[in-house]
Amino acid sequence: QKEVEQNSGPLSVPEGAIASLNCTYSDRGSQSFFWYRQYSGKSPELIMSIYSNGDKEDGRFTAQLNKASQYVSLLIRDSQPSDSATYLCAPPTGGSQGNLIFGKGTKLSVKP
Amino acid sequence: NAGVMQNPRHLVRRRGQEARLRCSPMKGHSHVYWYRQLPEEGLKFMVYLQKENIIDESGMPKERFSAEFPKEGPSILRIQQVVRGDSAAYFCASSVGRRDLGGYTFGSGTRLTVV
Secondary structure: OOOEEEOOOOEEEEOOOOEEEEEEEOOOOOOOEEEEEEOOOOOOEEEEEEOOOEEEEEOOEEEEEEOOOOEEEEEEOOOOHHHOEEEEEEOEOOOOOOOEOOOOOEEEEEEO | OOOOEEEOOEEEEOOOOOEEEEEEOOOOOOEEEEEEEOOOOOEEEEEEEEOOEEEEOOOOOOOOEEEEOOOOOOEEEEEOOOOHHHOEEEEEEEEOOOOOOOOOEEOOOEEEEEO
């Protein structure tokens, strides 16, 4: 059973702080990883992708991948109230199928 | 360039009726995925299709649910004899290739309510 684990939260941080979101996965075959953001009542929106070990930065977002530990994280610097949403981690299942399996998501609340 | 189009946005059905959900992928995308999201739950994979082929239906309930992606027209997710437990948001996503390094693009979803 391929699994993705995320802390469901809610994670509450003050405005301007760094929010740290974590994800572990069980499928060692996963090669690429995606972070999606989902506002309440809306559809998931891709915000970051990472394919190799290390860090990838995009504006206020940094994704970190450690394949040996089967761990991927998302850091949000200078958090804003508009970042309040549920963040979904999605590694592919690996193998030949490639369909994304999502974690349950971490609900982030940024307090003004 | 239109994104993934899903319709209807909201669908109300009485128990025992059929629900038909439609999804038109982004232009140039030939891979379609359906996901279900129950209230306060994560996204659950249902089925992965290419034109005229079901590639992976491991997430589909064994009964009452079916999906197709014909040569012409949108992908259809059909739920027969709906029950209250089918009430959920159903999202369709599409990608260029099977292992799309760009991830998936999601449609706005169809919110199904069974009364």
